[in-house]
Amino acid sequence: MVVEAFGGPDVFELRDVPDPVVGPGQVRVGVDHCGVNFTDVRNRRGDGLGRPPMVVGIEVAGRVLEVGEGVERLQVGDAVAALCGGDGYAEQVVTDAARVVRLPADLAGDPVAACVVGVLPSALNLLRHGGRVQPGESMLFHGAAGGVGSVFAQAAKVLGLGPTIGTVGSQSKVDAAQRFGYANVVVRDGFVDSIGGLTEGRGVDVVFDPIGGAVRARSWEALADFGRLVHFGNASHEPEVVPAADALRARGLGYMGYSGGQHAVRDPQTVRSSWLEAVDLVASGRVVIEVTEVFSLADAARAHALFEGGETVGKVVLAP
Ligand SMILES: NC(=O)c1ccc[n+]([C@@H]2O[C@H](COP(=O)([O-])OP(=O)(O)OC[C@H]3O[C@@H](n4cnc5c(N)ncnc54)[C@H](OP(=O)(O)O)[C@@H]3O)[C@@H](O)[C@H]2O)c1
Structure with missing residues (x-):
């Protein structure tokens, strides 16, 4: 093709x-x-x-x-x-x-x-290396009903991490995202208020964002102090938003990135263990x-x- x-x-x-x-x-x-x-x-x-x-x-x-x-x-x-x-x-x-x-x-x-070897290793590596998520930390994942989204909350559970809140673009995708294991699913319009409500105003510890643009810009508001925002895509095709250094410093926030594709090109050995792990998780039925x-x-x-x-x-x- x-x-x-x-x-x-x-x-x-x-x-x-x-x-x-x-x-x-x-x-x-x-x-x-x-x-x-x-x-x-x-x-x-x-x-x-x-x-x-x-x-x-x-x-x-x-x-x-x-x-x-x-x-x-x-x-x-x-x-x-x-x-x-x-x-x-x-x-x-x-x-x-x-x-x-x-x-x-x-x-x-x-x-x-x-x-x-695509979506599940991405989810595992995003959790471990992108967000460096610790047990007990809360997470928000944008695009919870999509490919990576469909295995992200499952991967988190396997690693003993979570809870994970997912966002979806429309009400029609809420059921799918719930099936994929998210603790809560919210429609992306108004997600900052929804996260505030679900976390008693504190925000989440880590946001995973593959959408970019306005969604990324607003995601900082959904983070708790000392939180991290992991960018790993730009589905919106909107210009990249670079956070102001003093705003990061004031709240102790981190801006991280992850690209499984580029790791695989530079040195496949750095991500190969996650491919083998993913085969095992799917073959054993622990991740669907x-x-x-x-x-x-x-x-x-x-x-x-x-x-x-x-x-x-x-x-x-x-x-x-
Ligand atoms: N860095 C890495 O290693 C890595 C690896 C895999 C994937 N990714 C990234 O992760 C994202 C998900 O990849 P995927 O292959 O699993 O795709 P996918 O999630 O199955 O599809 C993309 C989803 O993005 C959402 N979206 C929001 N704004 C969009 C827009 N303007 N145009 C199209 N979609 C939009 C849609 O979900 P809603 O309807 O819920 O908005 C759509 O279902 C992509 O951004 C991709 O580039 C990165």
Whole structure:
């Protein structure tokens, strides 16, 4: 599914291209499923790291078709998932073996497998490294019914953290977010007042914000003194808001960031343990990833239109 120029969902073009060639340290994976992520939207419309002509798609699951020179950990036929960093909306993808994890038999062929190394490691790393959350601290997560949102409160519980309050863009998503394990779910309009009400005016210890713009600007008001705001995305596409240093100093606040994708590029080993942990958590049923829609690869434009329009909950997956 090739993108020749930045633009809306209609820029996707289904095309036959040559099979990708495996280099040393790499594997070629036959893709059963590919998760849809907001990063794909950003790459497609031109505010990510991708440059056309390109194939977007960062998380895949399938079978190893070929191993490159020097790869010993993986064999042809292995069921795997990979955070491949691009090229995923395709029947085959080549990626570094370091970015691939083996899957247990129960997950092989399941659309859920294409989401395991994406959203759940993000949630685990946001809690540990982004927010450095301590037991007993309260949290607020914006976008609680989305992909990362659908596993964030579950991941927090597994780590003995929480309670977590979630925000959603509309009333229609409240039920989904509640199903995903949040202690409270509030509609984002007016969230500062809602948080005040839920915390007796104190605010939360940590806010996780992938939306940016006006939502981020107001999130400082929902923080308790000595709280942290973790930014890890900018779905609103509004200009970044930089907090004033003296305002941070006055209340002892911290501004933190996290990018799992960029860690994976710089040194996959720094995030690899979280991929293995995520496979284990999903395979054992301790965290549930809800795939709410599976589209054929040819339907990527429709999947993106719904996803980008905020009309999806949980995870959306493409099936080449
Ligand atoms: N830094 C990292 O390592 C990392 C890793 C994964 C994801 N992310 C970021 O986390 C966010 C969630 O990613 P995801 O793939 O799981 O997506 P998602 O949450 O399934 O979808 C994005 C959600 O953002 C909300 N949203 C608010 N304003 C929006 C706008 N103007 N346009 C579109 N959506 C808007 C919508 O939820 P409501 O209807 O509730 O508003 C929408 O459902 C994205 O910003 C992504 O870039 C960062």
